[in-house]
Amino acid sequence: MTSPYNPAEIEPAVQAYWEDCGAFVVREEAGREKFYCLSMLPYPSGQLHMGHVRNYTIGDVISRYQRMLGKNVLQPMGWDAFGLPAENAAIERRMPPAKWTYANIDYMKGQLKRLGFAYDWSRELATCTPDYYRWEQWFFNRLLDKGLAYKKMAVVNWDPVEQTVLANEQVENGRGWRSGEVVERREVSQWFIRITEYAEELLRDIDKLEGWPESVKTMQRNWIGRSEGVEFGFEVEGERERLGVYTTRPDTLMGITAIFVAGEHPLAGKVAQSDAKVAAFVAECKNAATAEAELEAMEKKGVPLGITAAHPLSGERIDIWAANFVLMGYGTGAVMAVPAHDQRDWEFAVAHGIEIRPVIAPPGDAQHDFDQSALITKAGTLINSGEFDHLDFARACDAIADHLEKAGLGKRAVKYRLRDWGVSRQRYWGCPIPVMYDGDDKVVQVPDADLPVVLPEEVAFSGVKSPLKERTDFRQTTLPGSGEPALRETDTFDTFVESSWYFHRYCCPGADAMLDARADYWLPVDQYIGGIEHAVLHLLYARFFHKLLRDAGLVKSDEPFTNLLTQGMVLKDGSKMSKSKGNTVDPQSMIERYGADTVRLFMMFASPPDQALEWNDAAVAGAHRFLRRWWQLAARSAGDVAGAKATLAANGWAAAIDDPAALDLRRRVHAMLQKANRDYRKFHYNTVIAACMELLNAMDKFNPAPSADGAATDGAAAGEAMDPQRAAVLREGLVAMTCVMAPITPHIAHRLWRDLDEPGDVIDAAWPQADADALRGEAVELVVQVNGKLRGHIEVAATAGDEDIQTTALAHDKIRKHTDGKVIRKVIVVPGRLVNIVVQDA
């Protein structure tokens, strides 16, 4: 027990013990409360980075804590193994992506094990294995059956570096999320999944996600982008079809003084055939589309088409313009312009001399200068709108919408910003989309019995173009039934498809189906932990997929993640750790130097999980110092305390202890427990650790290390056995601290638990509760204020009444100094806290 703290010896031994007894392998147990704790699975890039370590430490602390609360805890881990980096690495190293990926998984798994995470490795999965993706292909067949997956030509975001299509979610500021290159627009035949079919439910159910951060919910709401409005048409001279527009402000209908259509709008195209100026503008819009992203604020440009439309209510002739800011992809590609009440329309109108016609009076008596800006309000009442004058916003919208509907000119409509999910990728290293094409290029499903469509792993991979196109053994196949020749699809799925259901599959390892009944035992996930960067992408797709699975009868719940914790970034020198910035710290070197417990402790101590964490080498050493002091205190506090414990327990601890220092220490032990219990629930591990450090400082003073000359600095002389009562109280503190620290630093806790003669393993110890009796002191210290300023402290009996407290406070020397010669107006007593004496000059 006197050996120095040596994590290099302790940690592998404890990990081997856990592995040998299958400590973290779990089964479904009917009637026992379950807890499914999930961390976002890593991409096997080669080695863990600090972001992973932080994410997985948080998940592990939560899992181990929940286990000590008595729950049946599932904490799985796996690999998001398909994706582009494997292809890049393959080109660089001239090895197949599969080989590179599996080698990385192997190495990173070793790193995770070295960190001591309590994973059930028997459920491990890698998304690139046919065992996994065959069910994805099977499910795609179900989506095809239901018409929820379909193929269409579409203008797509084309990443010129990655040579592939990107989803809208993967385009950031007009650039590819991974390549950072400006995205081009191309028309390609693509596979889509009908997420828009679920837009309403995905939006509505956000309200159920009480355990999610508000920020993430807001981002998802904005992304889905629901709006309510009216769709209606304008009669256009010389056109049979009406020109449809969509508006969320039908109340401003009488203020329309122009109509704007997109450059790609058919009407603009038609006029362009005979009008060179319009033709030039349309061409400019098309070219600008590519460069659009590069221009921070593009100039608002437009040309008149030289044709007019009839206002649906007044019949007035209104000019139609082509304008570069109207998007063909949203609404109808045409908008009504109300320059008086829309800032963008106002700017365009001012630049092109279009009439600004106010139809809303400013609220109250306010005046508005339409030469300065548009009047944006929903608070005014209508003017210049005939029969609709004097109506407020809500009534005007209703009345005008009713009018349009009755006249058959339009109808109320709900629109979403959300687009269907494009899942085709022109990449090799992904899950093959399980379809084929017959001689007429018609889509034919691969029968379930022929799944999986296996991706060939031994490939010569030299360039960016998918080797699948050249592999005739993969490409050429035959039609089911007839045996006629057919060609396989060579596109693969977006890797977000795999990561949308991996946590379902964790529940059902080895199932000879996509999922089985076990899924509903574990799901929904009780706690999900991951990076904020997935607020929309992954978390929206996963919610969507869960609903698809539900509607296929595979799960029962509506939402997959009950609670979500988004951890903050790991920073170094104020900016995010990244290879490109060259400010990374390798977790491996830290583990080798200090041990896993120190790295985990620092991660949890430096800041709360949802905030950014600043890496600090010196503070890591400080965390290590704490573990060493704890270890040493435990070592010199060993010895048999069973007898004293039994005596104290029999008589009631609080009543039986007569040593005031022991009584005080015991109060501190239980104060720590009270704080730890409260803060564990809030994920405030930094303050839990601070409370343990405080307790350690107190215990260190209670049983100090002998000084060099052999004499103890306080209390009993060195070598002399400690008073049994004191020893028992100290032991209680050490045991409590070991429990509380166990989820954070599980290796040292495991070893000390044994050394402290506690039964079983600390991973299964019952979570300790604070003893109210221990917290109740004989006396309490109160703060005394005069006019809100701190002037002194008094000690009163815990049972003292307000009268006594007041008398004691007023009698205090320092207080009298501040109250003498003054009139006492009021005395406020806050029980257990303070006394405030309000005085006034006489």
Next chain:
RNA sequence: ACCCGGGUGGCGGAAUGGGUAGACGCAAGGGACUUAAAAUCCCUCGAUGGCAACAUCGUGCCGGUUCAAGUCCGGCCCCGGGUACCA
């Protein structure tokens, strides 16, 4: 522009539903031990004035509510993140 966060010592960060601002740790300074260094231990550590006791100021800025405001209310400023011609 809009929507979320957030501004507290030299630094990371604490502070139950208004109730001792700066817990805990890091860094720094001083001291002990040591031939020396490392390690360890002890002390100091928001600002200003004072030998000191102590006093005054202090949680981005201005104002308000209250016996009492980092915390609540109103108005601004700054930083981080997200979304943006969305009709």
